[in-house]
Every structure is written in structure tokens, then in C-alpha cells.
Amino acid sequence: MQEWWRGAVTYQVYPRSFQDSNGDGVGDLPGITRRLDHLAGLGVDAVWLSPFFRSPMKDMGYDVSDYRDVDPVFGRLEDFDRLIERAHELGLKVIIDQVLSHTSDRHPAFVESRQNRLNPKADWYVWADARHDGGPPSNWLSVFGGTAWAWDARRKQYYLHNFLASQPDLNFHNPEVQDWALETLRFWLDRGVDGFRFDTVNYFFHDAKFRDNPSDYRIKPETEANPYGMQYHLFDKNQPETLPWLERVRGLLDEYGAISVGEMGESHHAIRMMNDYTAPGRLHQCYSFEMMGNDYSPGYFRAKLAEFFAGAAGGWPMWAFSNHDVPRHVSRWAAYGDTLDCLAKQAGSLLLSFEGSICLWQGEELGQTDTPLDLDELTDPQGIAFWPEPIGRDNTRTPMVWDASPQAGFSTGLPWLPVKAEQAARHVAGQAGVPGSVLEHYRAMLAFRRATPVLRTGRTRFLDLHDPVLGFVRGEGEAALLCLFNLSPVALSVTVAGAEHLDAVSFNAVLDGDRLTLGPNAAAFLPVTGEVSVRD
Known part of the structure; x- marks a missing residue:
């Protein structure tokens, strides 16, 4: 497939x-x-x-x-x-x-589940008895704030909701x-x-x-x-x-x-x-x-x-x-x-x-x-x-x-x-x-x-460079691609060996011989022609 x-x-x-x-x-x-x-x-x-x-x-x-x-x-x-x-x-x-x-509390399965402890959907949601002091069965919290447990008077139990109380959790x-x-x-x-x-x-x-x-x-x-x-x-x-x-x-x-x-x-x-x-x-x-x-x-x-x-x-x-x-x-x-x-x-x-x-x-x-x-x-x-x-x-x-x-x-x-x-x-x-x-x-x-297969499935080899430059090579051999990024608003330059030209999709980048100027927020893509190296 x-x-x-x-x-x-x-x-x-x-x-x-x-x-x-x-x-x-x-x-x-x-x-x-x-x-x-x-x-x-x-x-x-x-x-x-x-x-x-x-x-x-x-x-x-x-x-x-x-x-x-x-x-x-x-x-x-x-x-x-x-x-x-x-x-x-x-x-x-x-x-x-x-x-x-989780579902909505208006889902038919929850409407049925909360009626009592014996109905066909009684165990479809996460129900638990209160602790002896009436509190919820655990200290679990909701992503939306407060306890992740809501009390239901019909079943005299708590139900779990990791999000809103109107989003009861299903019991998988x-x-x-x-x-x-x-x-x-x-x-x-x-x-x-x-x-x-x-x-x-x-x-x-x-x-x-x-x-x-x-x-x-x-x-x-x-x-x-x-x-x-x-x-x-x-x-x-x-x-x-x-x-x-x-x-x-x-x-x-x-x-x-x-x-x-x-x-x-x-x-x-x-x-x-x-x-x-x-x-x-x-x-x-x-x-x-x-x-x-x-x-x-x-x-x-x-x-x-x-x-x-x-x-x-x-x-x-x-x-x-x-x-x-x-x-x-x-x-x-x-x-x-x-x-x-x-x-x-x-x-x-x-x-x-x-x-x-x-x-x-x-x-x-x-x-x-x-x-x-x-x-x-x-x-x-x-x-x-x-x-x-x-x-x-x-x-x-x-x-x-x-x-x-x-x-x-x-x-x-x-x-x-x-x-x-x-x-x-x-x-x-x-x-x-x-x-x-x-x-x-x-x-x-x-x-x-x-159009560049190595960008979809090629492996990544990171280069040892100093901030704010991120550099890596995708793929190997003649199909390899050097990717360089200046993750800052300040221009800088690096020396590049093993690459002859910039791909047209690069921007804010200029290659002059082996000197690559990376402007603010530059992205540079260079097809690799040999053993690649980059120096700050």
C-alpha cells in the first residue's frame, strides 16, 4: 500500500x-x-x-x-x-x-447512563462513588479548571469529565x-x-x-x-x-x-x-x-x-x-x-x-x-x-x-x-x-x-552551529539538500563548502563563492555537490 x-x-x-x-x-x-x-x-x-x-x-x-x-x-x-x-x-x-x-452530556448514551446504575448504558461512562467525606473519588483536575468530577444526584455518584462538566468521559x-x-x-x-x-x-x-x-x-x-x-x-x-x-x-x-x-x-x-x-x-x-x-x-x-x-x-x-x-x-x-x-x-x-x-x-x-x-x-x-x-x-x-x-x-x-x-x-x-x-x-x-523527495522522506543530519543559525542536511549523496536558517532579525554570514548554488525558494540569502550571507529571518536551501561543511 x-x-x-x-x-x-x-x-x-x-x-x-x-x-x-x-x-x-x-x-x-x-x-x-x-x-x-x-x-x-x-x-x-x-x-x-x-x-x-x-x-x-x-x-x-x-x-x-x-x-x-x-x-x-x-x-x-x-x-x-x-x-x-x-x-x-x-x-x-x-x-x-x-x-x-468523551461525548456531550446530551448524547443519548449519557442521558440513559445517568438515570440509574442498572440500565444498559450504566457502565458506558466513568462513574465512581464519593469518598467517605462526600468528596470526589480522586484529586484529578479538569483541563478547563477545577475538579474533573461532577456529582449526579440521580445515580448518587460522580462522573469524570476531563474537560467541561457537559463533556462526560466514556469508559473505554x-x-x-x-x-x-x-x-x-x-x-x-x-x-x-x-x-x-x-x-x-x-x-x-x-x-x-x-x-x-x-x-x-x-x-x-x-x-x-x-x-x-x-x-x-x-x-x-x-x-x-x-x-x-x-x-x-x-x-x-x-x-x-x-x-x-x-x-x-x-x-x-x-x-x-x-x-x-x-x-x-x-x-x-x-x-x-x-x-x-x-x-x-x-x-x-x-x-x-x-x-x-x-x-x-x-x-x-x-x-x-x-x-x-x-x-x-x-x-x-x-x-x-x-x-x-x-x-x-x-x-x-x-x-x-x-x-x-x-x-x-x-x-x-x-x-x-x-x-x-x-x-x-x-x-x-x-x-x-x-x-x-x-x-x-x-x-x-x-x-x-x-x-x-x-x-x-x-x-x-x-x-x-x-x-x-x-x-x-x-x-x-x-x-x-x-x-x-x-x-x-x-x-x-x-x-x-x-518536488524534492528528500524533504518528504530523507533522514536529517544536524550541523554543529552556533545560535541563531539552525542547519541540517536532508538525505544523502547527490540528492542531499543543505538547509540553513537565521532564526533572528539580525544579518550574519557563514562559510559553506560542498554546495554550489542556492535554490530559488531561498530568501534573504546571498551566496558569493563560499560565503553565504543570511539576512534577517533568512532561509537558504543548497543542493549538495560534495562533502558539506558550514563554519560560523
Whole structure:
């Protein structure tokens, strides 16, 4: 079977914010279908759709009440079928989110489960008796703040919710739940999807003894705004039973030739866990939040890639700089850029040079920045709960900007989140066909990656260079490619041997003999003609 996913580039679409087709201010499936030409023209291999299933939208679709239907705000099942058909006509694979570790509290199974302790769905969710003092059965915390346990007076028990109280966790220790989840996947596979992105893939199983988590072993200078990070999450997630469950999932996917991507929601040992979760017979690839923080240093990127491949044992990573849960990287790393456009282009070149698969967040190809929002503009329960810090998720989820028309070409109505002036200035129509624009640079870089096999599957050899230069060679022999980046807004130069010319996709870089000048946020790609060496 051809491994199209290995080294591929996936583009994440947030349906609420991509394109509205009916003027209600919320993006929808027909709108996505209309804009698929943009993605095909960009040069990505696949599109990942965040949840579009029936939901009360307490967590913007990550609280699912019916996994086998489309929420009316996004359209109908027929609209999804047309989207799949059009994507495949354009050569795009379609990956859809699956939020299987928890459901909405309005899901019929939970409505039944909470009625009493004897009904057919009584053990489908994680229920536990109170401690003798009436408190919850463990000290586990919710990602969204406070205890991860909610009391239910009907059953006179607590139920587990790793996120909102309206998102009860399914009990994957119950084989019936696993069978139900596999049939849910089969429903969408039969409709033609090419794979799944599994939300919070390390949250499926909990410790059956409900043992307390210890405190985080890392010393922290001050109390965190979200106390979730003050625990070492040994027992509420990351359980060994997850691995055989993923093997069951892989068996189903292999029947269809479909692929998987797992979200590693973990701040401890995330790279090591990515290795475990993508070992042969489990997930095809996995991503974490390791590169979605504030560190933009050569040593950091080198350490993360080297750590994964040193212990990969056949596994495969997916790397991303931003997504729907974190501030956009152009805003996070602004201090490292000469201009925001220079930083955006360099970050795109850097990410698209990494060994592994790549995921781009919608708007990255425009150099889009985070949107400053006031408290009364927020819809995100996490952002509201922790206002003003840490920054919530609405800031990165504002609508895609297509042109300079009112509402940015996203909608004819009032968008569900505002498009403010700074974001409105970065639109597709204003960058398409414009030499030197961020969009055209992404198109060129994606074409370069697709045409250069070593960038998709070649191994990485890092060079010993001083900050702020990051350098590595992808591949070996005559096909090898030298990649150099100046991760700073200050120009510098290096001496290069074994390379004769710069590839055209390089920018802010000039090669004069063996002297390579790297301007602010430069990216240089040099085909290797011999034994390569670089000196500061």
C-alpha cells in the first residue's frame, strides 16, 4: 500500500471560521467545498476538518451529541458527501476529527447512563462513588479548571469529565464502548473519508483504581493560572490500555486503507509517548504541542526532532507550529522577526523542511496573526474561565480572510467572531499572484517540498552551529539538500563548502563563492555537490 501520508502536508480547516455560504455568520460544509480550490492551488496533500457533528456547541463541536450526523449549522450529510467528492476530484485527501474520549452530556448514551446504575448504558461512562467525606473519588483536575468530577444526584455518584462538566468521559474499559467507537469510524469510512484525527488520543483510558495524581515534579517559580499543570498526570490519562485499543483501531483502518493522526495532549514526555503511539500497528502519525510554545531557538527545534527519531522504533511524527488551540506562531514569535512577513515566510520554510509529516493551520499561508479580543467577545469556555491569562482559543479561531470586502469575504452576515483591522489586512486576494507575498512563498515552498523527495522522506543530519543559525542536511549523496536558517532579525554570514548554488525558494540569502550571507529571518536551501561543511 502506498504510504501517501508519510511526509505529506495536511491543512487544518476549522469549519466555523473557513467560509460561510448562507449568511448566518458561521462557516459551513458548502463553504468549505467552495474554497477547496484554494487548498489544491496551495499545494497541500490533505485537509483535516475539525468537528462538524451534531452538538450543543458548549465547546464548539468538541462536545458531540450525535457522531453520525452533521450539525444543521454546518449543513447536511449530503453536503459532506459533496465535499468528499470535490476534494477527491482535486486530488485532496480528507481527514476528519473524531472526539471519542468523551461525548456531550446530551448524547443519548449519557442521558440513559445517568438515570440509574442498572440500565444498559450504566457502565458506558466513568462513574465512581464519593469518598467517605462526600468528596470526589480522586484529586484529578479538569483541563478547563477545577475538579474533573461532577456529582449526579440521580445515580448518587460522580462522573469524570476531563474537560467541561457537559463533556462526560466514556469508559473505554468497557468493550461495548470500544465496539461502538469502531462502528462510528466505520460509518465515516463507508462515506469515503481517507482518515481520522483523534482528539486527545492519550485520554481514552483512566486508572481503574482512581489513584490520586502526584504533584508536578518540575519546580515552577509561581502558581500557574490553570492549576491543571500543577499535577503530574499519571493516573487520569496516559494508561497502558490505550496501546492495544489503538491496535484495534489500526486493524479497522487497514481494512479501508485509511490513515490516522493522534493528538498527544501531554506536557510530560510527549515526544516519547508519540514514539509509543506510532509504533508499527498503531497510529500512523502523531503530533504534540512541543513546537507550539514560545521557544524559537535552533537548539530547541534540533532537540525535539532528534529526540523523536532517536527513539522512533518505526514511528512517525507530524509537526505543527499552530492550531485551533494555541496562539498563532507569528504572534508568539514576533520578537524574532525583522518583520511579521519575514518571520511568517521563514517559519513556513522551516516547518516544511522538517523530517516527518506537516500540518498547517488555516491562515498560516497568509502570515495571519492572533486577534486581540475583549472578554465580551469571547465564546471559548476555556478563554472565559481563565481570562485574561492564559490567552484563550478564540483569538486564533477568527474567520479566514479572503478579500477586502465587508466581513472579509467570509460571510454576508455578522461573523461569529470579529475580523479586526490587523487580520483583515492579510487576505488571499491581496496576496495571490503578488511576488514576495507570504501566500506565494508558501505555494513555492510547498511545490519545492513535493518536488524534492528528500524533504518528504530523507533522514536529517544536524550541523554543529552556533545560535541563531539552525542547519541540517536532508538525505544523502547527490540528492542531499543543505538547509540553513537565521532564526533572528539580525544579518550574519557563514562559510559553506560542498554546495554550489542556492535554490530559488531561498530568501534573504546571498551566496558569493563560499560565503553565504543570511539576512534577517533568512532561509537558504543548497543542493549538495560534495562533502558539506558550514563554519560560523
